[in-house]
Amino acid sequence: xxxxxxxxxxxxxxxxxxxxxxxxxxxxxxxxxxxxxxxxxxxxxxxxxxxxxxxxxxxxxxxxxxxxxxxxxxxxxxxxxxxxxxxxxxxxxxxxxxxxxxxxxxxxxxxxxxxxxxxxxxxxxxxxxxxxxxxxxxxxxxxxxxxxxxxxxxxxxxxxxxxxxxxxxxxxxxxxxxxxxxxxxxxxxxxxxxxxxxxxxxxxxxxxxxxxxxxxxxxxxxxxxxxxxxxxxxxxxxxxxxxxxxxxxxxxxxxxxxxxxxxxxxxxxxxxxxxxxxxxxxxx
Amino acid sequence: xxxxxxxxxxxxxxxxxxxxxxxxxxxxxxxxxxxxxxxxxxxxxxxxxxxxxxxxxxxxxxxxxxxxxxxxxxxxxxxxxxxxxxxxxxxxxxxxxxxxxxxxxxxxxxxxxxxxxxxxxxxxxxxxxxxxxxxxxxxxxxxxxxxxxxxxxxxxx
Numbered sequence: 001x002x003x004x005x006x007x008x009x010x011x012x013x014x015x016x017x018x019x020x021x022x023x024x025x026x027x028x029x030x031x032x033x034x035x036x037x038x039x040x041x042x043x044x045x046x047x048x049x050x051x052x053x054x055x056x057x058x059x060x061x062x063x064x065x066x067x068x069x070x071x072x073x074x075x076x077x078x079x080x081x082x083x084x085x086x087x088x089x090x091x092x093x094x095x096x097x098x099x100x101x102x103x104x105x106x107x108x109x110x111x112x113x114x115x116x117x118x119x120x121x122x123x124x125x126x127x128x129x130x131x132x133x134x135x136x137x138x139x140x141x142x143x144x145x146x147x148x149x150x151x152x153x154x155x156x157x158x159x160x161x162x163x164x165x166x167x168x169x170x171x172x173x174x175x176x177x178x179x180x181x182x183x184x185x186x187x188x189x190x191x192x193x194x195x196x197x198x199x200x201x202x203x204x205x206x207x208x209x210x211x212x213x214x215x216x217x218x219x220x221x222x223x224x225x226x227x228x229x230x231x232x233x234x235x236x237x238x239x240x241x242x243x244x245x246x247x248x249x250x251x252x253x254x255x256x257x258x259x260x261x262x263x264x265x266x267x268x269x270x271x272x273x274x275x276x277x278x279x280x281x282x283x284x
Numbered sequence: 285x286x287x288x289x290x291x292x293x294x295x296x297x298x299x300x301x302x303x304x305x306x307x308x309x310x311x312x313x314x315x316x317x318x319x320x321x322x323x324x325x326x327x328x329x330x331x332x333x334x335x336x337x338x339x340x341x342x343x344x345x346x347x348x349x350x351x352x353x354x355x356x357x358x359x360x361x362x363x364x365x366x367x368x369x370x371x372x373x374x375x376x377x378x379x380x381x382x383x384x385x386x387x388x389x390x391x392x393x394x395x396x397x398x399x400x401x402x403x404x405x406x407x408x409x410x411x412x413x414x415x416x417x418x419x420x421x422x423x424x425x426x427x428x429x430x431x432x433x434x435x436x437x438x439x440x441x
Contacts, residue, residue: 193406195424196396206394207363213340213347214359243413252408252415 025059036167045273057218068282077228077280084160093144114165120177149257162279185267194251224281317389318377323427333436371440
């Protein structure tokens with residue numbers, strides 16, 4: 001089941017780990033609208049050293065929360081996808097263009113895109129998140145204003161673009177020109193921050209399946225993003241989630257859209273290689 | 285009037301005495317992870333300790349530990365071991381060391397260090413996400429609160 005870095009464990013903790021009976025992630029399967037099969041558990045990608053099976057955060061939620069994702073009519077995140085669909089066709093900016101003018105039908109042109117982002121964009125000479133790419137289209141191709149990096153407009157658009165790739169395997173490249181940033185992201189993932197001195201790995205690699213107060217810790221995967229959270233009743237972006245988790249270590253966070261969070265997103269996305277694109281997901 | 289005045293003086297003297305005895309976070313002496321002497325020079329209150337451990341805004345220990353004696357408080361986590369029987373497994377000095385800085389007992393422990401003010405990466409001002417000047421960092425628990433928690437833990441037999 002769960003690999004631990006046994007060498008790092010003291011005798012005391014080894015006993016502890018064996019004795020802790022946790023609420024394990026369940027074995028349910030997710031098929032959306034009776035037709036889109038979502039891979040929610042699969043063998044971990046080769047670069048993962050301490051985990052042998054990767055799992056969507058969906059497995060760690062209650063049956064009631066899970067059920068929202070079974071049908072698009074029940075998934076509140078899809079309301080925002082519909083809003084973004086209107087925006088897709090709306091002309092904005094000095095050049096008098098809409099997204100559709102360049103990209104036509106979103107179901108066709110954007111299929112598969114979510115699965116490979118963040119990625120190194122040759123023409124730009126940098127690793128880009130979907131948000132960065134969208135804002136580049138807005139400012140350069142449309143002559144419109146950039147959206148706020150983790151604002152509702154852009155997050156809804158990311159959800160639309162994700163939704164048309166649902167069921168496709170995440171396949172983020174970590175070698176070649178992306179490698180340096182990937183290494184930086186990995187470093188951040190394992191750095192213990194804030195006065196609580198907790199790293200992403202402490203909670204989402206060493207302790208997934210366990211309870212931290214009322215929360216059932218998942219692997220912190222991002223295949224389900226943007227995520228509609230019942231808690232704030234809107235779609236939440238990857239960087240907004242990162243910010244919340246870093247804040248919870250009593251640390252000074254990085255800003256959404258910062259190079260650090262872009263690197264972290266690339267790394268965390270790659271930890272989900274092989275899982276299906278699932279966004280917009282529903283979480284609590 | 286006069287009584288209030290004397291009480292105020294008495295309080296000042298007491299506070300002075302407590303301050304003189306309180307061991308600062310940087311001065312705590314750990315021996316194999318254990319801390320022999322009370323950080324305040326006095327014994328703590330087990331009742332207060334129970335409050336510190338179960339309050340989300342104070343120690344929040346139960347977010348990671350199950351403690352049967354604190355079952356009135358909701359949502360005990362299981363990231364750490366149950367603390368039932370901790371008073372049998374550890375001496376008072378060992379418990380004080382674990383609460384003050386668990387990493388001295390358990391290498392690389394996930395448990396936060398509750399009586400420590402330096403050596404953090406990107407420390408922030410509580411849960412605001414904003415940074416903090418190193419000089420303004422206070423320990424997660426005060427010396428009194430640590431002693432209260434220790435007084436409670438030793439009762440877990």
